[in-house]
Amino acid sequence: MPPSPALRRALIGYGLLAAGSLGLPLVTRDSYHVDVATTILMNLVLTMSLRLEISTGQLNMAHISFMGIGAYASTILMMRGGYSFWITLWVAGVMAAVWAVPIGGLALRVSGPYYFLITFAFSEVVRLIFNNFFAEWFGGPSGLVQIPKPDPLRLAGVQLTFVGKVELYYLMCALLLLAAAVLVRLDYSRFGLVGNAIRQGDVLAETLGVWVFRYKLTAFVLGSFMAGIAGAFFAHSHQVLHSSDFSLEPMVLLVVFTVIGGTGSVWGPVVGTVVLTIASEFMREFHYYEILVYGAVLILTMLLLPEGLISLPGKLGRLVRRGGGGEAEAMGAGVAP
Amino acid sequence: MPIELLVQALLNGFALALVYVLVALGLTLIFSILGIINFAHGEFYMLGGYATYFGVAVFGLHYVPTLLLAIGAVGLAGVVAERLIFRHLRGKTLNAFIVSLGLLWVLQSGAQLTFGVLDKPVPSAFSGIIRAGRVIISVERFVVVLAAVGLIAVLYGFLQWSRVGRAMRAVAQDPDGAALQGVNIEFTSMLGFAVGCALAGAAGGLLAPVFAVSPPMGALPVVKAFIIIIVGGMGSLPGAVLGGLLLGTVEGIGSLFFSSAAVNVLGFLMVIAVLLVRPRGLFGAA
Numbered sequence: 001m002p003p004s005p006a007l008r009r010a011l012i013g014y015g016l017l018a019a020g021s022l023g024l025p026l027v028t029r030d031s032y033h034v035d036v037a038t039t040i041l042m043n044l045v046l047t048m049s050l051r052l053e054i055s056t057g058q059l060n061m062a063h064i065s066f067m068g069i070g071a072y073a074s075t076i077l078m079m080r081g082g083y084s085f086w087i088t089l090w091v092a093g094v095m096a097a098v099w100a101v102p103i104g105g106l107a108l109r110v111s112g113p114y115y116f117l118i119t120f121a122f123s124e125v126v127r128l129i130f131n132n133f134f135a136e137w138f139g140g141p142s143g144l145v146q147i148p149k150p151d152p153l154r155l156a157g158v159q160l161t162f163v164g165k166v167e168l169y170y171l172m173c174a175l176l177l178l179a180a181a182v183l184v185r186l187d188y189s190r191f192g193l194v195g196n197a198i199r200q201g202d203v204l205a206e207t208l209g210v211w212v213f214r215y216k217l218t219a220f221v222l223g224s225f226m227a228g229i230a231g232a233f234f235a236h237s238h239q240v241l242h243s244s245d246f247s248l249e250p251m252v253l254l255v256v257f258t259v260i261g262g263t264g265s266v267w268g269p270v271v272g273t274v275v276l277t278i279a280s281e282f283m284r285e286f287h288y289y290e291i292l293v294y295g296a297v298l299i300l301t302m303l304l305l306p307e308g309l310i311s312l313p314g315k316l317g318r319l320v321r322r323g324g325g326g327e328a329e330a331m332g333a334g335v336a337p
Numbered sequence: 338m339p340i341e342l343l344v345q346a347l348l349n350g351f352a353l354a355l356v357y358v359l360v361a362l363g364l365t366l367i368f369s370i371l372g373i374i375n376f377a378h379g380e381f382y383m384l385g386g387y388a389t390y391f392g393v394a395v396f397g398l399h400y401v402p403t404l405l406l407a408i409g410a411v412g413l414a415g416v417v418a419e420r421l422i423f424r425h426l427r428g429k430t431l432n433a434f435i436v437s438l439g440l441l442w443v444l445q446s447g448a449q450l451t452f453g454v455l456d457k458p459v460p461s462a463f464s465g466i467i468r469a470g471r472v473i474i475s476v477e478r479f480v481v482v483l484a485a486v487g488l489i490a491v492l493y494g495f496l497q498w499s500r501v502g503r504a505m506r507a508v509a510q511d512p513d514g515a516a517l518q519g520v521n522i523e524f525t526s527m528l529g530f531a532v533g534c535a536l537a538g539a540a541g542g543l544l545a546p547v548f549a550v551s552p553p554m555g556a557l558p559v560v561k562a563f564i565i566i567i568v569g570g571m572g573s574l575p576g577a578v579l580g581g582l583l584l585g586t587v588e589g590i591g592s593l594f595f596s597s598a599a600v601n602v603l604g605f606l607m608v609i610a611v612l613l614v615r616p617r618g619l620f621g622a623a
Contacts (some may be wrong), residue, residue, distance in 0.1 A: 012585070288446075294439075
């Protein structure tokens with residue numbers, strides 16, 4: 001049986017992501033380029049998992065806090081407990097997921113703007129705790145420094161080290177492709193379909209027998225697990241942690257990447273993250289006007305393309321064909337959190 | 338503990354909280370009418386502060402007419418923002434979030450480029466203190482409290498009895514129903530947004546002499562306003578007032594026992610505690 005068009009699109013998309021990310025070091029090994037690319041890949045894990053949560057109709061403003069929980073968990077386990085990175089990496093994800101159960105369970109009692117605001121309140125509490133309390137563990141306002149890089153790994157008799165920038169890039173690449181495989185698979189499964197149904201009308205979905213709460217919580221916990229993994233990578237590649245790494249500001253950037261890219265498709269966050277990160281590197285040319293221009297770009301993009309950058313090809317196509325285009329409908333509509 | 342200390346702490350907490358209630362009322366009014374959360378709300382507070390600074394410190398006007406002018410000017414800025422941007426985003430919460438974020442960056446960095454990064458002090462129009470036993474409050478803060486209470490009363494009267502105010506409440510309840518009754522949705526939304534912004538501008542003008550004005554000055558009041566409206570219930574005006582009084586009490590009394598960092602956590606913990614009992618806030622509609 002030939003693969004369905006949806007599956008074919010998923011495979012092509014995943015192939016492009018894999019080829020692009022794995023192939024980049026063949027094009028450039030410039031340390032600045034690799035740095036930016038590593039950050040993009042790490043942010044992709046965060047935005048793609050955030051989109052999983054948004055696709056059930058909920059904008060979780062505490063997503064970055066779970067990255068923080070993962071980062072601090074992995075760091076403390078390695079520096080105090082002496083465990084290997086290959087253990088702490090997964091513990092970081094599990095720790096984030098474990099905290100996600102009660103926090104998500106409480107927050108998901110409400111929806112829409114209430115959810116948005118209560119998760120924001122949670123993220124501030126988590127950040128203030130990192131910054132002001134348990135200073136002997138979290139380092140207080142000065143943060144944690146001299147965090148070791150990931151341990152070497154023996155794989156099939158070959159010793160892999162993760163010290164150089166390119167080596168760390170490939171580690172992040174592997175983590176991203178793993179996470180993306182799960183997320184893309186989910187999106188084109190029953191899980192993705194039901195998520196779509198919940199986003200379009202959760203009361204209706206509930207009457208059709210969907211256990212909406214459990215569904216949203218699953219997305220929340222899985223998204224948090226991935227954020228925790230990204231956090232562990234962040235901690236050991238940057239080697240410094242500070243509570244402000246997990247504040248409102250970087251969180252807002254994640255939301256911007258995701259929504260500007262488009263939340264209707266699993267590839268929206270990929271487009272948004274890559275385009276906006278590269279664009280903002282170029283916007284440095286504007287010096288003092290950088291933030292001003294960035295803000296204006298956001299406003300214009302959202303007014304002209306309410307469904308995000310991912311809807312641009314479909315829109316152009318419809319403009320050319322005039323009245324054709326059932327294709328663009330598959331991208332899905334804009335979401336209210 | 339001496340009772341005077343408690344009263345003093347409560348008074349200090351209330352004075353600021355009442356001004357933050359003004360910011361919160363604007364935010365919640367805009368939310369209930371347009372269905373969006375305006376993250377750039379603190380920037381309208383900042384504009385109010387700068388308008389006051391220019392009136393008093395640069396042009397040498399008296400504080401009271403300056404404040405009224407500032408409120409009008411920020412309301413006008415709100416009209417522009419609504420017509421150009423926000424009317425396209427009615428009810429689209431997620432898109433409105435990104436756009437208001439963009440507006441926040443544009444206004445804040447625009448203010449930095451035009452007015453400079455340094456704090457600008459605004460001379461105080463009122464001096465002296467009021468003494469009641471061992472409780473002390475400066476005349477300046479007392480005027481701020483009076484003005485805030487006055488503005489809240491005016492807003493209440495406007496929404497309760499004026500024709501446009503009632504139209505606003507109708508749109509907040511049900512836009513389609515309101516339109517069927519002949520309410521002009523476009524005009525009402527525009528006016529609602531403008532009134533919301535003007536309230537933020539009033540708060541900025543009131544606190545300009547208390548703190549100095551600076552481009553990022555809107556960040557703190559807007560966070561406080563968010564706490565207030567979550568506790569009170571989004572879209573509820575009495576809720577915003579009650580939420581503000583609660584926040585003032587918690588922060589005022591909390592500051593007697595805890596460090597300022599812990600008091601900040603206290604505000605957010607109050608949010609979580611209230612939402613555990615009443616997920617939609619104290620006055621939120623089910």
